[in-house]
Amino acid sequence: MEYTVKQLGELAGVSGRTLRYYDQIDLLKPAYTNDSGYRIYKQKEIDRLQQILFYKELGVDLNTIKGLLDSPLYDEKRALLSHREALLEKRKQLDLLIRNVELTIAATEGGKPMSNQDKFIGFKEGLIQDNEDKFGKEIRKKYGDGVINASNAKFMGLSEEEYSEAEELANQINEALTLAVGKEKPEGAEGRRIAELHRRWLSFYWPSYSKEAHAGLAEMYVADERFTAYYDQHKKGAAKFLRDAIAAYARK
Amino acid sequence: MEYTVKQLGELAGVSGRTLRYYDQIDLLKPAYTNDSGYRIYKQKEIDRLQQILFYKELGVDLNTIKGLLDSPLYDEKRALLSHREALLEKRKQLDLLIRNVELTIAATEGGKPMSNQDKFIGFKEGLIQDNEDKFGKEIRKKYGDGVINASNAKFMGLSEEEYSEAEELANQINEALTLAVGKEKPEGAEGRRIAELHRRWLSFYWPSYSKEAHAGLAEMYVADERFTAYYDQHKKGAAKFLRDAIAAYARK
DNA sequence: ATAAACCTTTACGTTACGTCAAGGTCAAGA
DNA sequence: TCTTGACCTTGACGTAACGTAAAGGTTTAT
Numbered sequence: 001m002e003y004t005v006k007q008l009g010e011l012a013g014v015s016g017r018t019l020r021y022y023d024q025i026d027l028l029k030p031a032y033t034n035d036s037g038y039r040i041y042k043q044k045e046i047d048r049l050q051q052i053l054f055y056k057e058l059g060v061d062l063n064t065i066k067g068l069l070d071s072p073l074y075d076e077k078r079a080l081l082s083h084r085e086a087l088l089e090k091r092k093q094l095d096l097l098i099r100n101v102e103l104t105i106a107a108t109e110g111g112k113p114m115s116n117q118d119k120f121i122g123f124k125e126g127l128i129q130d131n132e133d134k135f136g137k138e139i140r141k142k143y144g145d146g147v148i149n150a151s152n153a154k155f156m157g158l159s160e161e162e163y164s165e166a167e168e169l170a171n172q173i174n175e176a177l178t179l180a181v182g183k184e185k186p187e188g189a190e191g192r193r194i195a196e197l198h199r200r201w202l203s204f205y206w207p208s209y210s211k212e213a214h215a216g217l218a219e220m221y222v223a224d225e226r227f228t229a230y231y232d233q234h235k236k237g238a239a240k241f242l243r244d245a246i247a248a249y250a251r252k
Numbered sequence: 253m254e255y256t257v258k259q260l261g262e263l264a265g266v267s268g269r270t271l272r273y274y275d276q277i278d279l280l281k282p283a284y285t286n287d288s289g290y291r292i293y294k295q296k297e298i299d300r301l302q303q304i305l306f307y308k309e310l311g312v313d314l315n316t317i318k319g320l321l322d323s324p325l326y327d328e329k330r331a332l333l334s335h336r337e338a339l340l341e342k343r344k345q346l347d348l349l350i351r352n353v354e355l356t357i358a359a360t361e362g363g364k365p366m367s368n369q370d371k372f373i374g375f376k377e378g379l380i381q382d383n384e385d386k387f388g389k390e391i392r393k394k395y396g397d398g399v400i401n402a403s404n405a406k407f408m409g410l411s412e413e414e415y416s417e418a419e420e421l422a423n424q425i426n427e428a429l430t431l432a433v434g435k436e437k438p439e440g441a442e443g444r445r446i447a448e449l450h451r452r453w454l455s456f457y458w459p460s461y462s463k464e465a466h467a468g469l470a471e472m473y474v475a476d477e478r479f480t481a482y483y484d485q486h487k488k489g490a491a492k493f494l495r496d497a498i499a500a501y502a503r504k
Numbered sequence: 505a506t507a508a509a510c511c512t513t514t515a516c517g518t519t520a521c522g523t524c525a526a527g528g529t530c531a532a533g534a
Numbered sequence: 535t536c537t538t539g540a541c542c543t544t545g546a547c548g549t550a551a552c553g554t555a556a557a558g559g560t561t562t563a564t
Contacts, residue, residue, distance in 0.1 A: 013376035050371045077360055084353045091346050101336045119302045124265035
């Protein structure tokens with residue numbers, strides 16, 4: 001099934017302008033544009049729009065949503081579970097607010113007056129946070145946009161060339177890791193080479209280099225299961241090997 | 253109890269900048285400013301802020317909130333009941349959305365796939381509307397900002413002078429109505445005089461005059477209980493008298 | 505007495521679109 | 535076949551509700 005802007009807009013309850021805007025900021029691109037330049041959306045885009053709207057409902061800004069969805073670490077299933085949690089939390093807040101209105105009504109009817117504190121219960125929504133979003137924000141704050149969003153070249157202001165160079169490096173690292181784990185030592189020559197590759201890869205996404213930050217990032221590769229899963233996808237132990245290699249490299 | 257910007261902000265969960273902004277747009281003014289220019293808020297302002305936040309939670313924009321709260325037709329009790337309805341409606345939508353996530357999770361786990369329609373259930377929030385807000389929007393659309401918000405001179409771009417002149421006219425109308433109901437006939441000389449006064453009052457809030465619109469507005473004075481209540485507050489039957497007087501005036 | 509933690513105004517920046525304007529496309533009916 | 539109305543396109547400017555930074559005055563605590 002193919003959808004034009006209007007059709008998808010009506011299906012999802014968003015305006016045409018919104019879809020054009022999402023196209024513009026590379027959040028949701030049409031499957032293709034036909035000969036007259038019309039945007040045509042297909043199943044994949046519909047599903048992506050649904051994901052976008054889930055995040056939006058929870059107050060995540062579009063830039064962050066893009067980063068999350070385009071991250072190689074993105075896992076739809078995990079995201080959905082996380083949405084569920086956040087929505088349930090939101091419902092709790094809403095219930096608090098409803099209680100608040102009811103108490104306020106009661107107070108105007110001569111019930112017991114409310115404390116000023118209680119008058120604002122249910123408004124402060126600080127605690128609601130989609131876990132996926134929290135994760136993104138944290139890493140982003142600590143390590144910059146690039147790390148979580150390395151797949152999105154435009155986002156990082158990389159040229160076509162730079163992007164493929166960075167991607168090539170990432171591939172080399174993954175291959176080398178797959179071969180090295182269990183055979184080489186992280187502190188050895190091959191470990192150093194891999195750490196050096198990783199340093200070069202990182203240079204595309206970090207404005208400046210420091211050993212400490214590099215080591216810190218490496219530490220996260222084993223500390224956070226999502227990064228671990230990413231690096232271990234081809235070979236178990238790869239994340240740990242990389243961490244150790246970078247640690248040794250940074251110590252020297 | 254007196255609150256500074258920071259203190260009220262923390263109590264209510266809003267930023268200092270927000271409170272300054274609300275001051276700037278005349279949505280929430282401090283009770284007074286002290287010798288050093290600090291904004292000081294007291295009980296009345298705290299309660300008004302709570303009202304503001306209730307509306308905001310329901311997606312009403314600040315300009316509309318101002319219009320509603322400053323309207324002579326505003327009734328806190330009714331507003332609170334209306335909030336309650338809207339919040340309950342919102343909860344329903346949230347429940348739909350939670351169902352949606354759960355079905356989506358089930359679908360990824362091999363449950364039955366979702367239709368594209370169903371993927372967006374719970375997002376379209378078109379139907380949630382605080383009744384008070386709806387009322388405001390409708391009247392505003394039909395009759396312009398002035399009618400619902402006649403008390404807010406700044407909002408209408410009236411000068412100090414123009415405002416007091418309009419207010420004086422409004423008082424005259426009310427007084428004349430109180431005396432006329434039951435004694436005079438709407439179609440008579442006094443009815444015509446009152447209708448004429450009303451026309452002059454209206455000229456402060458409407459850019460142009462037409463008999464039809466005037467008669468339409470008069471019709472609303474009896475059709476909508478809130479306007480009826482406003483005009484009938486000094487003398488029962490005043491709204492109806494005014495309506496009939498204007499109708500006769502417009503027919504001629 | 506001095507620093508920290510407030511407060512002020514001014515002013516520019518941001519997000520996620522809404523809203524024209526000026527035109528090209530397409531299916532349906534006269 | 536021609537036209538009309540409902541689509542579509544790309545600019546480009548407007549907006550709401552603040553965030554944020556700058557430059558400076560005030561209050562409180564040590």
